[in-house]
Amino acid sequence: MLEDLVSKFQVASESLERSYRELQGRVQSLTDELEQEREQRIQLERLAAMGEMAMELAHEIRNPLGSIELYASMLEGEYAGQIVRSVRLLNHSVTNVLQFGRPIVPVLERIPVSRLLEGIRVFLQPIAQQKQIRLEVECETDCAAVADNELLHRMLLNLALNALRETPTDGQVRLLGRVAGRDILLALPSHS
Numbered sequence: 001m002l003e004d005l006v007s008k009f010q011v012a013s014e015s016l017e018r019s020y021r022e023l024q025g026r027v028q029s030l031t032d033e034l035e036q037e038r039e040q041r042i043q044l045e046r047l048a049a050m051g052e053m054a055m056e057l058a059h060e061i062r063n064p065l066g067s068i069e070l071y072a073s074m075l076e077g078e079y080a081g082q083i084v085r086s087v088r089l090l091n092h093s094v095t096n097v098l099q100f101g102r103p104i105v106p107v108l109e110r111i112p113v114s115r116l117l118e119g120i121r122v123f124l125q126p127i128a129q130q131k132q133i134r135l136e137v138e139c140e141t142d143c144a145a146v147a148d149n150e151l152l153h154r155m156l157l158n159l160a161l162n163a164l165r166e167t168p169t170d171g172q173v174r175l176l177g178r179v180a181g182r183d184i185l186l187a188l189p190s191h192s
Contacts, residue, residue: 058097065091092150106148113177113184114139120160121175132169139177145184163188
């Protein structure tokens, strides 16, 4: 009878130890999950704070941009026009920051691709001259796209800036526009 009690006690003790280890594992697992959730919450709070800072900064940038655009529009000459275009691009970027998280709704319009590419060429010409890179536009006359002018302009401008950065001195960057059936082919090949 004593042996039975000892045996039952050992079985109960082992069962309690097993349950205790399982409980410890579960508590550790829950502790780890809580820590992960706490870290995620902190990260989200930081992102929210950064978003608020970005919005404040965007609003602060808008006022001087408006003044620069106003004064540049009162000037004459090619550089004044470039300043106005640059300010409008920056203002569009600021608007995008302010609308961060909201879906972008493109404003579609028919755009003559030659005008778009020529505007990018004129805008980037001073940079190309500094690097001694030939910047050329080659576009078919009937080449037109239906797109959001600002979004397409910014995308092509970024691609052209990348091409200028990667093209060595005395190289060439061409801005090409072609009609390809019902599609428009835009290319920025660079040549050394």
